[in-house]
Amino acid sequence: MPIFKKDPLQIIAFQSYGTDSHFYARGRALEDESIDLEAKSTWQLIVNSWKRFGTDEIKNVGLNLKLANNKVLKATTDHKGYFRIEANLEDLKALTNEEGWLFFELSYNDVNIKRNIQNQNRFPGELLIPSSKAQFGVASDIDDTILHTGVVSLLKWRLIYNSLFKSAKSRIPLEGSVDFFHKLHRGASGENANPIFYVSHSPWNLYRYLELFLKQNDFPKGPILLRSVSEALKKKQQGEKPQKQKEILNLLKTYPDLPFILIGDSGEHDPDIYMEIADEFPNRILAIYLRSVKHKKKMLRVKSIVDSYKTIPILLVKNSQQAIEHARQNGFIA
Template sequence: MDRDPYGIIGYRGYAAADRALVLGRVLQEQGIAPADPAHGRWRNLVHALKRLESDPLPFARVRATAAGTATELAADDEGFLHAWVPLPAATRKSGWHSIALELVDERRKRGARAEAQVLIPAAGARFGVVSDMDDTVVQSEVTDFVRAARLVLLENARTRLPFHGVAAFYRALERGAGGAEANPIFYVSNSPWNIYDVIEDFLAAQGIPTGPLLLRDWDLGLRLRRRPNHKARAIPEILAANPTLPFILVGDSGQEDPEIYRAIVGAHPGRILAVYIRNVTPHPERHVAIRRLAGEVLATGSILVLADDTLAVAQHAAQHGWIAASALADIGEEKRADEGSTEVKVPAPGVEPSASVPTVVVEDDPPPGDGA
């Protein structure tokens, strides 16, 4: 038996009325140092390979304890924990709550410990946000395999680039038009759990609001195993856990976000305030397809906005009263600063910016004149 120590990684989940979604993984400790802007591409490559070649403990038994109430969980064949546990009344206040995790597998004499965080949205929240990560928040170039691989393998959380102005925009969404709404943001991405720490560190480094992170299980060995329809399953679960909140969906045009979001709008009438799609594809046929989808979204009672500019999306949100109009100045200032930061944060070799297209907004009724 492998003698290297196993540990538990607790991921950020969320809670429903009386239960919490515990997310985590049991795997061999990787010995990866925190990201640093001074790290060279060789060190980044070594760390990336360590993440991708993780050694999990299949079917491990883990005890999850919330406010003294313990539940025994079983990991899957890749060491992942994805389970709902009872949430005692004492921990049902809004905010982040810690759930203690302990490895109790008889195959390991020394039980590893960790904590998983779960979010209960604030009572004053007016809406929630579901956001993709790749090519929505962070520049990933997922439409080009070679460029995407260079970014994942050669950059780290402190050298990856956000889309210009996105941090200020997401902070404005979190604050809402009232300034203190604490609207929750859920990040649902097709990125693998192997790079969870990279995404978590990236969000913190860029000042992007913290939120539950729901990534995907990839087996990068001899076969590639991915959970099918990850977003199509994860997003309805978020909506079901927050039945009183309407949502804004944010994604990009490079993968299937528009199609997935269109289906969610249709399946949940009245729940989706708007769909914001960042353009990352220069192909005219893709623009035509998204325009068609925008009409379908409109027919179901929502709005779709296609744009390659964060400020354009923010202006739309301000017009509809979802963010404060006063936040636009901060978003514009940060956008200009981010554009200037490209002189310091140089993209990986061969990664060039995509061509832009005009903003496309498809909606039935004009926004209210008073911004309420």
């Protein structure tokens, strides 16, 4: 009998997006470390953080993905346990609910894997296919845009502290951001169901943490698009785009008939990334909203480039109400 009991297996499906004819899903196969999302004690929060980043991935293993119409797609995890499934299919919208979410089920395809019997080798997943009523899409940053993280603090100490020592349920969204996002989701008609995509440079290890934060604070449900730790640490080749920029460009490519509103903050690279995207797709970006951060030097730089930018409307806002008023004046919301 082994001294240490092995953890059960799990498959985490990251909320993704697709179209009526294109299926696109991502996720990761890991040992289930039983992270307590309800934890409040400092010690348990530290343990949770250790578990998030000290993952035991299930690498090079085959997976099955089953749709509601019994269609089965296959994938194999990579050396970090990540998987990606893409397929050109027909009439996927027929499988979605009224908000456009398509549900599927993942499983390990190796019958010899015995460590997941407790949950019967069935793991849920979902992706969004935007409604035909959608007026536009929204691509929003998370850090210091809707969630105060302290990303501009000295040596990012506040970002580290908040991520390690605060639970998702104790984090408070920036004032007015939930109301603003619901107004954008409902759109000018009140029933547009405009898709919201949460795009961040945070690692996938924080996926469930951020998912709980968004759900706990009643943000509109939407795909959460992050990056791997290896992508964050990798030295970029000359001319290579940041991961956040790649994700937004892929959204524009996936939905060629859907304009977008971009939301971020003035603390890091959002202004530069968003303006470069707007220069490349001036007819696809309706507006850019940048939340001001408390950093004098960064604000002076951003204000100087925003003031001289004429391609599309770009607004530096101190609070969500300013963004709501602008969006209403421009017919984006009711």
